Amino acid sequence: MKEKHIELNNIGFSYSRGNLIFDYVSLKLNKGESIAIIGGNGAGKTTLLMLLTGILFPQTGEISISNQPIKKENLQNILQQTGVIFQNPDDQLFMPTVFEELAFAPRNFKFKEAKVHAMVLRALARVEGLHLQDKLIYQLSGGEKRQVAIATALVMNPSILIMDEPSSGLDLAGRRRLIDLIKNFKQTKIIATHDLDMALEVCNRVIIIGKGKVIADGKSYDILTNEKLLKQNNLELPISVQNCHICGFEKK
Amino acid sequence: MSNFINSMTQLRTLDSLAKNKSFIHLLNPFTKLITTILVIYTIISFNKYEIAKQIPIFLYPLSIILISNIPIKTFFKRLLWIMPIVLVLLLILILDTYTQAKLFSFVISDILLLIISIIIKSILTTFAIMLLIATTEIERLAICFRKLYFPQILILQFLLTYRYFNLLIEEMRIVYAAHKLRSPKKSNIFKCFQGAILGQILVRSYMRAQNIYQAMRLRGFSGEFYTNKNFAFGLMDIMYLLFWSLFLFMIKYTDFMLAFVKALL
Numbered sequence: 074m075k076e077k078h079i080e081l082n083n084i085g086f087s088y089s090r091g092n093l094i095f096d097y098v099s100l101k102l103n104k105g106e107s108i109a110i111i112g113g114n115g116a117g118k119t120t121l122l123m124l125l126t127g128i129l130f131p132q133t134g135e136i137s138i139s140n141q142p143i144k145k146e147n148l149q150n151i152l153q154q155t156g157v158i159f160q161n162p163d164d165q166l167f168m169p170t171v172f173e174e175l176a177f178a179p180r181n182f183k184f185k186e187a188k189v190h191a192m193v194l195r196a197l198a199r200v201e202g203l204h205l206q207d208k209l210i211y212q213l214s215g216g217e218k219r220q221v222a223i224a225t226a227l228v229m230n231p232s233i234l235i236m237d238e239p240s241s242g243l244d245l246a247g248r249r250r251l252i253d254l255i256k257n258f259k260q261t262k263i264i265a266t267h268d269l270d271m272a273l274e275v276c277n278r279v280i281i282i283g284k285g286k287v288i289a290d291g292k293s294y295d296i297l298t299n300e301k302l303l304k305q306n307n308l309e310l311p312i313s314v315q316n317c318h319i320c321g322f323e324k325k
Numbered sequence: 326m327s328n329f330i331n332s333m334t335q336l337r338t339l340d341s342l343a344k345n346k347s348f349i350h351l352l353n354p355f356t357k358l359i360t361t362i363l364v365i366y367t368i369i370s371f372n373k374y375e376i377a378k379q380i381p382i383f384l385y386p387l388s389i390i391l392i393s394n395i396p397i398k399t400f401f402k403r404l405l406w407i408m409p410i411v412l413v414l415l416l417i418l419i420l421d422t423y424t425q426a427k428l429f430s431f432v433i434s435d436i437l438l439l440i441i442s443i444i445i446k447s448i449l450t451t452f453a454i455m456l457l458i459a460t461t462e463i464e465r466l467a468i469c470f471r472k473l474y475f476p477q478i479l480i481l482q483f484l485l486t487y488r489y490f491n492l493l494i495e496e497m498r499i500v501y502a503a504h505k506l507r508s509p510k511k512s513n514i515f516k517c518f519q520g521a522i523l524g525q526i527l528v529r530s531y532m533r534a535q536n537i538y539q540a541m542r543l544r545g546f547s548g549e550f551y552t553n554k555n556f557a558f559g560l561m562d563i564m565y566l567l568f569w570s571l572f573l574f575m576i577k578y579t580d581f582m583l584a585f586v587k588a589l590l
Contacts, residue, residue: 128539149545157543163495164536167488169340169462173552180552181545209341211491225544 075103078139078233078261079125085133086124094120096285097134102261104232109272109279109293110265113307116283118265119160122235125263126157138233153182156226156260160238162218171197171213171221172206175228182229196228200254216247223254234260240268269311273297281306342395342459348561349393354465355472356562360569361457367573368449373435373442379449381576381585385569386452393460400455404448411447415440463487464552472556481548489534496530 079102086095094117102108110118123129124136127148136143143151159165168174175193184192197203202220205213213221219239226234239255240248248271255262255275266272272279272293279296281288283306289296296302298314309315343350349357364385371379390397418439457466467480500522575581 123539126543128543149547152543152545155543157540159536159540161536164533165540167537167541169464170344173464177541177546178544181547181549183551209344229544 075106077101078104078106079263080137080140081124081134082136083134084124084131084136086120086129086131088120093285095124095131098282098285098287099134100280100287100290102263104261105259106278107255107262107276108264109269109276110263110282111267111269111272111279111306111308112282112288116306117285118282119237121282122157122237122263122265125233125235126155127151149182153229154231155233155235156229156231158222158226158234158236158239160241162215162222165222165225166210166218169209170206171202171208171210174210174221175206175225178225178229192228192230196224199227200224201250215242216244216250219243219247219251223251227258232260234258234262236262236264236266238266238268239264240266240271267308269297269303269308270313273311273313281308338399339455339459340463342399343462345394345460347393347460349389349460351561352460352565353556353558353562354461354469355556356558356566357457357461358466358469360566361453363570363573364453365450367577368446368453370577371442371446373439376438376442376445378576379442379445382449382573385572386449386456389456389460393456395456395459399459400452403455404451407447407451411443415443418443464550467550468552468556471550477549481550484550485534488537489530492533492537493526493530496526496533500526500529 079100081098081100084095084098085093087093110121112118120129124131125138125143127143127145130143130145138151138154141147141151166174168177172193175196176189179189179192193206194203197206200220200223202217202224205217205221208217210218210221219242223239226236234255236255240251243251248268252271252274255264262276264272264276276293278291279293280290281296281302288306289299289302297311300310303309364382368379368382386400389395390400461469463484467484470480470483471477504518504522
């Protein structure tokens with residue numbers, strides 16, 4: 074039986090009255106799963122990630138990670154278990170150098186300096202970015218910034234990785250590297266994305282959200298090949314399963 | 326506008342310069358901070374008639390620039406920023422009574438003396454502060470202030486404001502580029518749009534600052550900055566501090582340096 078890792082129980086959330094983002098949503102996410110959260114613009118994907126990380130708190134219901142409810146009192150404890158990758162790496166990187174950037178979290182959690190050094194190097198090695206450690210952040214290219222942003226999420230060796238549009242702004246080679254990288258992570262992965270091809274390749278479970286509810290929840294292939302369902306939610310079939318409208322090639 | 330943004334962007338140069346590995350850069354930040362405070366104290370302690378005595382202090386920035394391999398051009402550009410403030414100060418002080426005074430062997434008016442004195446003082450103090458920033462990483466300076474029992478909230482404000490400034494520059498560049506692309510023949514922004522654009526820049530930078538703060542919180546930030554910087558005093562630190570203390574003492578309380586400058590002139 075699969076071990077429960079994250080549980081959302083009757084979550085209700087709105088930014089303002091009458092604008093309900095989540096209307097009593099319940100979900101169970103299991104350990105080691107790769108879950109894609111998809112939906113049209115404004116469906117609440119980023120809000121869901123913010124709720125999972127304790128940036129926002131639900132107005133009703135409860136979210137728990139490893140049977141520990143997310144509350145202000147235990148937020149530091151929860152944060153050690155989660156690594157977050159923002160949509161825009163520029164919003165995530167604020168220290169002057171790559172090394173300082175990566176050392177920020179372990180130092181905040183009061184690890185000894187020798188350990189901090191080892192953690193930074195290990196995280197950089199995982200994203201093949203050891204050569205970047207002394208670089209200034211503003212000297213990095215878009216792809217390198219993404220690499221460093223992923224390393225900052227990995228540095229604490231979290232059990233959950235939360236990613237918001239990780240493939241946005243990357244060139245094809247960068248996107249491929251990212252997919253290969255994500256596939257190798259053993260953690261529970263929650264990816265909010267519009268890149269349905271990446272979702273199909275990386276995730277074993279897909280959840281469609283919209284209108285404050287979970288619209289569909291199931292195996293990636295089942296959901297991402299359901300053209301009608303996707304269209305109803307302002308989405309379309311991943312390119313890898315589409316037939317070619319130009320040459321008439323049909324996928325079997 | 327673009328010139329303004331360019332010069333603001335050059336602020337980052339100070340960040341890059343602080344990463345150099347010269348003898349000055351490797352000194353304890355406390356040593357550099359104390360020396361800077363001593364230099365500024367000595368400069369402001371001179372009255373307006375002691376212009377000649379202030380001249381030898383220029384040896385301080387010059388020697389630091391040479392030793393730490395900092396391009397002197399970077400500093401002169403920034404000196405221009407403070408000039409409007411200096412001019413306003415001068416306008417206020419110029420109401421002083423008219424008398425005559427002596428500088429070396431020249432008889433000059435009191436007002437002129439005041440102008441020269443304020444310009445020298447502002448140049449020297451700006452140089453001292455810029456050299457401190459260009460040779461010391463901002464985080465090391467912040468820790469230094471923290472160890473001197475400055476309130477944590479003030480240091481945090483200082484650090485975040487410094488970073489926010491960079492963010493503001495980035496947003497200004499983006500908005501200015503967007504404007505320029507749609508009005509290629511105009512180098513300046515129309516007055517009627519300036520308010521709206523300024524508002525837009527502030528809102529954008531505020532939102533980005535909010536995101537950055539969230540990113541910091543997610544990584545365990547609770548109001549204290551931690552860094553692994555070695556703050557041990559070495560022989561070089563003591564020698565450096567002693568040398569400049571002696572130098573400033575001689576300038577302030579003896580005429581040895583003044584005689585030296587006179588001999589050069």
